[in-house]
Amino acid sequence: MKKWISIVIVLALAISCNQEKKLNRATKALRNCADGQVLTSNEEQTVRQQINADQKSQLIEDIIRQKVRGGLNGNVLIAQKGIILYKNCFGLGHFERSQRDTLVEDSKFQLASLSKTFTAVATLKLIDAGKLKFEDTIQKFYPDFPYHGITIRELLSHRSGLPNYQYAFDDSMKVNFYKKEKPYPTNATIMHWFATVKPTPRAYNIPGRGFSYSNTNYMVLASIIEKSTGQSYEAFIHKNIFEPLGMHHTFVATTKNESFNQHKTAGYQWNRRIPKDYYDDVVGDKGIYSTTGDLFRWYRALNGDCVLPKKRLAEAFIPRSFERKGAKNYGYGFRMMLNDENQPEFIYHSGWWKGYNTMFWFSPKDEYVIIMLGNRYNTTVYRVKELIDVLHGSPSDKATDESGEVEI
Numbered sequence: 001m002k003k004w005i006s007i008v009i010v011l012a013l014a015i016s017c018n019q020e021k022k023l024n025r026a027t028k029a030l031r032n033c034a035d036g037q038v039l040t041s042n043e044e045q046t047v048r049q050q051i052n053a054d055q056k057s058q059l060i061e062d063i064i065r066q067k068v069r070g071g072l073n074g075n076v077l078i079a080q081k082g083i084i085l086y087k088n089c090f091g092l093g094h095f096e097r098s099q100r101d102t103l104v105e106d107s108k109f110q111l112a113s114l115s116k117t118f119t120a121v122a123t124l125k126l127i128d129a130g131k132l133k134f135e136d137t138i139q140k141f142y143p144d145f146p147y148h149g150i151t152i153r154e155l156l157s158h159r160s161g162l163p164n165y166q167y168a169f170d171d172s173m174k175v176n177f178y179k180k181e182k183p184y185p186t187n188a189t190i191m192h193w194f195a196t197v198k199p200t201p202r203a204y205n206i207p208g209r210g211f212s213y214s215n216t217n218y219m220v221l222a223s224i225i226e227k228s229t230g231q232s233y234e235a236f237i238h239k240n241i242f243e244p245l246g247m248h249h250t251f252v253a254t255t256k257n258e259s260f261n262q263h264k265t266a267g268y269q270w271n272r273r274i275p276k277d278y279y280d281d282v283v284g285d286k287g288i289y290s291t292t293g294d295l296f297r298w299y300r301a302l303n304g305d306c307v308l309p310k311k312r313l314a315e316a317f318i319p320r321s322f323e324r325k326g327a328k329n330y331g332y333g334f335r336m337m338l339n340d341e342n343q344p345e346f347i348y349h350s351g352w353w354k355g356y357n358t359m360f361w362f363s364p365k366d367e368y369v370i371i372m373l374g375n376r377y378n379t380t381v382y383r384v385k386e387l388i389d390v391l392h393g394s395p396s397d398k399a400t401d402e403s404g405e406v407e408i
Helices: 002-035 041-050 053-069 112-128 152-156 172-176 187-197 215-229 233-242 292-303 310-317 385-392
Strands: 074-080 083-090 092-094 288-290 328-330 335-338 344-353 356-363 368-374
Touching (some): 002 292, 041 053, 041 083, 074 292, 074 385, 112 152, 112 288, 112 292, 112 356, 152 215, 187 215, 292 356, 356 385, 368 385
8 A cells, every 4th residue: 555655656746847847948938038039249249230239329328318317217228139229227216315225227116007018918828828718708707897798808908998996986985995904905905896886987988889098907807817817916927927037026016025125116206205005006007016127028028929929919919999090009908009001010008107107119120129117207208209210210200299208
């Protein structure tokens, strides 16, 4: 009997080790993809000459310095064809005298709505794994949710018609549902509020009827991720995106990991520090903190088609806001500027939340990425036209409006 028990234990250990090796190989493959192409010094020099890197770097330096004079306090990284053309840090992570510290490359910024790109890819990963379907409704996971007929597809593309949770409930909700031990609502709290209060939608809030950007869509997606996996949003996204891609400086705001606090910045309106917001623990629509370096890894993972199968990831970049003709559009978690063939010429997402301004902009054709993260409210991070002209090599009128700014 003991002999058979020993054999079973040995077999179980062998299977476990084999599974761990497969997992390690998969993780290593993802990390290598995010590391980018390794070039020899001669190859790098050839690429630098091809893209005219030295001249572009100087022009970018002049543009960024102008932004700093205009009030930019934050970190910048700009790269093309895998070559970092420019990176720098400007200002402070905290402005209080007792905590006065200079920004460094590993400074962590609240990404605000740029967080939606991660929620979208996490959702697509679960769809690709067969754990979710585009046509699944919210009621499959939250039967008491008051709005029916809304699918995951409509949540991803902001076509659900859901009201923004930040404005859907009056101040009495904060009193009626306040708990001293948990003073800040979570995703579960907001989902409970919807089921309990049933805020009345406006007439245009009809599923699939039109595009209407709402943070509620991605808060609900994060909640569905939790229900369908049995894990917290933070645990799932860390295990399936951050860790495999080597994004070691990226965290969800709700994490208990103490590493999160190292080089974590604070958000400011001018020089006034903004305290913890009532909705800071609601995630999916926002709530991810990261660095310019880790977002460069994110760009390479997306650009290298290694975070998802190429065909699945491509669905995120299909225009799905088609009521009005124009260059601006939205896919699944990514904004786009379209060319004359109605294909994405630029893919991006920006963000604003309580003093933080963020921009993540890339060109599939010219293989460049612009990453700007600020922690003192200043809209210069959204003015990318001059940078695009430098990287593109010629003026690009479609890139922004006349002010040079893009949508937040």
